[in-house]
Amino acid sequence: MAVEKKTFYIRTFGCQMNFHDSERISGVLARNGLREVPDGEADLADLIVFNTCAIREKAEQKFLSELGRLRGLKKRRPGLKIAVAGCVAQQMGRELLRKAPFVDCIAGPQNIELLGHSMGLPDCNDNPDCNGKNARRGRFVFLDENQDISSLELPAARKGKPRAWVSIMYGCDNFCTYCIVPFTRGRETCRPSGGILEEIRRLADEGFREVTLLGQNVNSYGSDVDFPGLLAMADRVDGISRIRFVTSHPRDLSPGLIEAIGGLEKLCEHIHLPLQSGSDRVLARMNRRYGFADYMGKIEQLRRRTPGISITTDIIAGFPGETEEDHVATISALGQIEFDGIFAFKYSPRPGTAAASFHDRPQPGVATRRLGELLALQDEITLRKNKALEGSLQEVMIEGPDASVGGKRLSGRTRTNKIVNFGTAACEGANEAGLREADITPGSVVSLKIIKARRHSLEGRL
Ligand code: 5AD
Numbered sequence: 158m159a160v161e162k163k164t165f166y167i168r169t170f171g172c173q174m175n176f177h178d179s180e181r182i183s184g185v186l187a188r189n190g191l192r193e194v195p196d197g198e199a200d201l202a203d204l205i206v207f208n209t210c211a212i213r214e215k216a217e218q219k220f221l222s223e224l225g226r227l228r229g230l231k232k233r234r235p236g237l238k239i240a241v242a243g244c245v246a247q248q249m250g251r252e253l254l255r256k257a258p259f260v261d262c263i264a265g266p267q268n269i270e271l272l273g274h275s276m277g278l279p280d281c282n283d284n285p286d287c288n289g290k291n292a293r294r295g296r297f298v299f300l301d302e303n304q305d306i307s308s309l310e311l312p313a314a315r316k317g318k319p320r321a322w323v324s325i326m327y328g329c330d331n332f333c334t335y336c337i338v339p340f341t342r343g344r345e346t347c348r349p350s351g352g353i354l355e356e357i358r359r360l361a362d363e364g365f366r367e368v369t370l371l372g373q374n375v376n377s378y379g380s381d382v383d384f385p386g387l388l389a390m391a392d393r394v395d396g397i398s399r400i401r402f403v404t405s406h407p408r409d410l411s412p413g414l415i416e417a418i419g420g421l422e423k424l425c426e427h428i429h430l431p432l433q434s435g436s437d438r439v440l441a442r443m444n445r446r447y448g449f450a451d452y453m454g455k456i457e458q459l460r461r462r463t464p465g466i467s468i469t470t471d472i473i474a475g476f477p478g479e480t481e482e483d484h485v486a487t488i489s490a491l492g493q494i495e496f497d498g499i500f501a502f503k504y505s506p507r508p509g510t511a512a513a514s515f516h517d518r519p520q521p522g523v524a525t526r527r528l529g530e531l532l533a534l535q536d537e538i539t540l541r542k543n544k545a546l547e548g549s550l551q552e553v554m555i556e557g558p559d560a561s562v563g564g565k566r567l568s569g570r571t572r573t574n575k576i577v578n579f580g581t582a583a584c585e586g587a588n589e590a591g592l593r594e595a596d597i598t599p600g601s602v603v604s605l606k607i608i609k610a611r612r613h614s615l616e617g618r619l
């Protein structure tokens with residue numbers, strides 16, 4: 158009789174980096190013979206993994222409250238193993254084990270491959286860590302800095318076909334004063350280009366059509382080639398139709414990258430370029446090492462080389478010392494630049510960062526009001542920019558069913574990273590457009606006319 162495979166479930170919080178780390182955790186566990194279960198069966202799994210985010214307090218609180226709910230489950234099912242991975246594991250360390258004694262294993266973002274140790278997996282048999290310094294009374298702690306992470310070629314169980322994430326570098330050396338990432342993900346280290354390209358070629362063979370190169374600051378990528386050089390090599394991989402990258406630091410946005418975005422065929426016309434604030438005083442206090450004029454200069458160069466490029470950004474509202482005048486500078490920056498979209502957050506102090514010791518934070522009500530003003534202004538700008546696309550033809554890569562309504566409609570993305578939904582009626586029109594049914598599947602690229610623009614999506618027709 159076949160032996161039932163042990164099962165695992167992963168709950169992921171946070172950014173694309175974390176979701177990709179979860180794919181790797183999943184790949185490593187699957188390699189060891191475990192089977193992943195869907196959301197509905199989480200409570201029945203033999204191993205539950207939380208992959209956590211520490212970037213703002215809210216994400217951390219959400220995880221802690223979900224973890225708390227497992228206390229009772231563990232009592233009912235003592236055989237259940239609970240592992241915590243990611244930035245909160247790294248940040249809280251052993252304190253997490255004191256607060257939540259029912260947790261069996263913690264592993265920081267640089268040690269995700271070790272998570273399965275609590276399950277006594279085949280991978281661990283020869284590994285001295287399994288019974289050595291990292292194990293105490295059956296609990297495992299993996300928090301050491303791991304500079305080898307960039308040469309580890311871990312398997313990944315990817316879920317997002319036709320799109321795939323590919324890590325090109327790990328960690329961050331920038332130490333922006335608000336940011337926990339340099340403390341949790343460690344020093345910047347780059348993966349050699351050979352392994353990256355091999356992975357992209359393999360993805361193409363497996364039927365993936367779009368790759369997003371991932372790193373905290375991809376512009377400072379440097380191994381045997383620099384970042385534009387890596388993009389040029391990726392652009393030549395057969396079978397891949399689109400290449401994207403996140404995320405970029407404005408200071409390191411080089412002329413070579415600006416040229417690559419304009420010139421490379423598969424590299425999409427979109428850049429996420431976090432501004433954080435429109436005030437030079439605040440930017441200096443954030444240790445961003447650029448001023449607003451530098452940033453604006455880069456935007457102008459990007460738009461000159463690639464007219465129609467879409468630009469998105471991150472903004473923090475209510476940073477310590479932010480005056481009304483600083484806030485107005487950010488408002489006017491949004492008006493002047495006209496981003497395609499922004500992610501704006503209220504400042505959240507993170508223990509251990511430099512800004513956590515800045516004691517001149519605006520009142521919480523003030524930060525909330527400022528965040529609201531930024532979002533309201535951007536809503537108008539986004540809608541206006543999307544409306545300008547009405548009537549235009551856009552190259553759309555189909556990703557799957559429109560998530561909001563299920564199987565009846567399809568959804569895809571423009572090269573500029575805007576979501577386009579279109580109905581099955583539009584598919585029926587495919588014959589007229591000279592397309593076969595097989596052409597309208599995830600991964601294929603179609604030309605759609607934009608018939609209606611909304612703030613968060615466009616409506617298209619073949
Ligand atoms: N508080 C609020 N927002 C933050 N970010 C990073 N750290 C903090 C913090 N402590 C935001 C930045 C960054 C994005 C990923 O998260 O805008 O670009």
Ligand code: SF4
Pocket residue numbers: 329330331332333336337338339373374406
């Ligand atoms: Fe954090 Fe700044 Fe590094 Fe981005 S560049 S991860 S904001 S320290």
